[in-house]
Amino acid sequence: MIWNSFGEFLAMGGYAGYVWGSFGATALIMIVEPILARRRQKQTIARLRRQMRADTRSSLESNE
Amino acid sequence: MNERLINIFRFASPATFYPLAGRMIPWFVALTVLFGAAGLWLGLFVAPTDFQQGEGYRIIFVHVPASWMSMFIYLVMAFWAAVGFTLNTRLSGMMTQALAPTGALMAFLSLWTGALWGKPMWGAWWVWDARLTSELILLFLYIGFIALTSAIDDPRRADKAGGILLLVGVVNIPIIYFSVKWWNTLHQGSSVSLTRSPSMAAIMLWGMLLMALCFWMYSIALALVRVRGIILERERHTDWAKAILSGETAR
Numbered sequence: 001m002i003w004n005s006f007g008e009f010l011a012m013g014g015y016a017g018y019v020w021g022s023f024g025a026t027a028l029i030m031i032v033e034p035i036l037a038r039r040r041q042k043q044t045i046a047r048l049r050r051q052m053r054a055d056t057r058s059s060l061e062s063n064e
Numbered sequence: 065m066n067e068r069l070i071n072i073f074r075f076a077s078p079a080t081f082y083p084l085a086g087r088m089i090p091w092f093v094a095l096t097v098l099f100g101a102a103g104l105w106l107g108l109f110v111a112p113t114d115f116q117q118g119e120g121y122r123i124i125f126v127h128v129p130a131s132w133m134s135m136f137i138y139l140v141m142a143f144w145a146a147v148g149f150t151l152n153t154r155l156s157g158m159m160t161q162a163l164a165p166t167g168a169l170m171a172f173l174s175l176w177t178g179a180l181w182g183k184p185m186w187g188a189w190w191v192w193d194a195r196l197t198s199e200l201i202l203l204f205l206y207i208g209f210i211a212l213t214s215a216i217d218d219p220r221r222a223d224k225a226g227g228i229l230l231l232v233g234v235v236n237i238p239i240i241y242f243s244v245k246w247w248n249t250l251h252q253g254s255s256v257s258l259t260r261s262p263s264m265a266a267i268m269l270w271g272m273l274l275m276a277l278c279f280w281m282y283s284i285a286l287a288l289v290r291v292r293g294i295i296l297e298r299e300r301h302t303d304w305a306k307a308i309l310s311g312e313t314a315r
């Protein structure tokens with residue numbers, strides 16, 4: 001451990017805005033991107049299920 | 065043809081790759097967290113202050129991995145495009161599309177963290193330097209690829225058009241990589257200086273390599289999540305995809 005206090009760690013020797021701006025943006029993207037990708041995967045499955053049900057229904061009706 | 069080759073081709077089929085990808089995702093997520101925690105620990109708590117740049121140099125621990133990934137993901141996409149053109153495999157086009165958003169974000173992060181590093185060290189957020197400009201072009205290539213492939217409805221035609229863009233644009237990668245040698249740039253040459261005391265360079269290098277591994281695992285996990293959606297979408301008329309969608313087989 002190279003820091004004497006938590007405040008010193010946060011201050012980053014005067015470069016706080018630059019250092020935390022870099023790590024923060026990276027963290028933000030690495031949290032938001034997986035959430036969006038997961039959500040999109042779930043939406044795709046839900047949409048394809050609806051389409052599949054609609055297709056089987058219409059093919060059943062046309063057979064009658 | 066030997067057995068191992070047959071196995072590789074078996075996994076190249078969407079029907080077998082879909083469940084395999086699903087099983088691999090948790091492992092890559094775990095490795096991302098593991099390497100990330102170790103890399104951040106070394107980078108933020110163990111690596112000593114730089115004698116020239118103070119604490120500002122710590123941006124290196126996200127800047128370099130993001131830059132490496134932005135170039136490497138593009139190379140992987142170009143590789144898949146080439147495989148798609150020569151072997152006509154269905155999965156390759158899906159892989160390029162699954163990788164593109166993560167690649168674009170890595171290129172963005174490289175530029176963003178670069179700007180935040182450039183301001184305190186050079187006094188400018190941005191300069192039209194060879195390294196920076198070619199990295200900006202890489203971001204535009206990613207955005208162009210995403211726009212082009214999503215504008216074409218037929219997936220096979222979208223793959224072809226996107227593949228051509230990828231293979232033409234790949235020329236930009238060596239330009240980025242060697243730009244600091246070919247031109248007189250403001251961007252520093254090598255990222256890790258071996259002229260500093262060896263123990264310090266070693267800790268910095270380890271921190272950076274661990275962060276790079278973290279970014280690798282992250283990109284693979286994201287690409288796998290995304291490719292599963294693309295596979296289902298494109299294979300929705302096949303029996304195996306219908307079985308998954310109707311819940312007959314495990315997802």
